[in-house]
Amino acid sequence: MVISIKSFLRREVRPALGCTEPGAVALSVARACEELSDREHVAAVRVTVSTSIYKNGMAVGIPGANGAKGNALAAALGAIVGRSSYGLEVLKDTTEAHVERARGWVDEERVSVVCDPGRSGVYVLSAVFTPTHKAVCLVSGSHDRIAKVMLDGRTVYEAQSEGSSQESVEELPSSYDEAFGMVDHLDSEDEDFLLRGVEMNMAVARVGLSGDGRSLGLGRSLMEVSAGGDVGLKIRAYCTAAADSRMWGVQMPVMSSAGSGNHGITAILPVAILGEELMASRSQVARALALSHLSTSFIKRRLGRLSPVCGCSVAAGAGAAAGMCLLMGGGLEEVKEAMGMVLANLAGMLCDGAKESCALKVGTGSYEAYLAARWAVQGIKMFKPQGVLSDLFEESVENVARVNSEGMRDVDKVMIHIMDRYPLGSRGGEA
The missing domain is CATH 1.10.4100.10 (2-methylcitrate dehydratase PrpD)
Structure with missing residues (x-):
């Protein structure tokens, strides 16, 4: 089905804060964290990304970070201050205090971002750990498409497959x-x-x-x-x-x-x-x-x-x-x-x-x-x-x-x- 101009504009023309690749990383981590009642006690953040996300987030400035760069910093900020309801503006509440805290997490190696060489396009799989829980979020297909969320091995949200969703049928x-x-x-x-x-x-x-x-x-x-x-x-x-x-x-x-x-x-x-x-x-x-x-x-x-x-x-x-x-x-x-x-x-x-x-x-x-x-x-x-x-x-x-x-x-x-x-x-x- 051919998409209408109005639907096209709402789908393809959207506000975005900062580079959309580390933005997708921050969004994935933030959404995972929102499943944790003890978000303040995050012990580790582990993120696996495609070659495309890894390359594009490696050396780009993160919004509000005074020139500091990288996917790892975006992941830390996603855990500390990110809100998935903001979409690609996930880090808009970031302050200098948040940035300093995020830098500390990266320095302490509480955050890691690794590249899966077999993946391309938009793919971000985040796992966030507290002493008692593990939350996972997958962003794939497009930068703000949350495909799946899990808590302690149980699926709590799963999007329709891209081929069956109304948005993807309209082209x-x-x-x-x-x-x-x-x-x-x-x-x-x-x-x-x-x-x-x-x-x-x-x-x-x-x-x-x-x-x-x-x-x-x-x-x-x-x-x-x-x-x-x-x-x-x-x-x-x-x-x-x-x-x-x-x-x-x-x-x-x-x-x-x-x-x-x-x-x-x-x-x-x-x-x-x-x-x-x-x-x-x-x-x-x-x-x-x-x-x-x-x-x-x-x-x-x-x-x-x-x-x-x-x-x-x-x-x-x-x-x-x-x-x-x-x-x-x-x-x-x-x-x-x-x-x-x-x-x-x-x-x-x-x-x-x-x-x-x-x-x-x-x-x-x-x-x-x-x-x-x-x-x-x-x-x-x-x-x-x-x-x-x-x-x-x-x-x-x-x-x-x-x-x-x-x-x-x-x-x-x-x-x-x-x-x-x-x-x-x-x-x-x-x-």
Whole structure:
């Protein structure tokens, strides 16, 4: 069954606090702890994660932790302060006192996070021990999908299988032309929701631009270059700044797209900034934002929720190109051309884990998306077939997905081997 635009937005466009991979770890631990009446007496936390979760949570800042990083710290905070009812904002109540306590747990080796090399995608299995009880929680399928909870060997909650749930039965159409047509069914409530995402992500970008120490300052430096009024560089600066502060661990949510906050930054901010530049109406911007999210998810469902390819630049970059092309007056064919240019340009960009340099990739994806949209509305077209590009857009996406799944099959394992060689302290203060 084809999903409605309203259901799609509620499922795929959600607020997320911090990187969603350690967020999933914290969520899993927090939910397990909620089964324990003596939560204050947790003796140990043991977490097993997929290669994808392990890689992406290894060196990224945790919200509210003043730049401290890592899955182990997220797991400790999940036990100490996490609330599963907050979903991907599970750690929003974190204070400095909680962080210091969590650091102590990690130092005392009360918390461990290990990688299961046979697992990929979203998989987090947490076991929390007190002197008298053991609680277990599995998060799988998507970052906030609690699949199973157990207490002392007894199942207390189990979600429907992904194949039988209503949410998973409802899918985007297999034809991009049909997905494109979904933007015509937005109502005022949908528009309000989409524009709230602009407000959230702009707020995080402003932190990165402020120079207040909660980022490397990459976006702020780019703004100096874009002072002449180049909208493409402004887009790049704002997107870089937002991802920079988010990867540092700023304690502010962003509106995510297709399960990723950085995807949300790339899918939303370029469209919003260009819309302001073009003095587009509220409805025009909302429609372009909806197309950006739809296009991002159209590609992500083929790449996989987590992948060796950088989805922020490839999938969300293509999505942003679609939205900006629509704003500039492009129709369906121009939109597909713009997206194809992004795929041809960035399809091989490597995901080497979530960390500060993701800001560079988010900035690259957003800027290249803007250029692709401009070229497409100017009538510039790539000859096809060539490289990953096919005469059919859907086949181009499948080609990129095949490069991802077959050609880059062992990339995550290689990356983890490289990253595990470095001592914890060399990764920017990982706790």
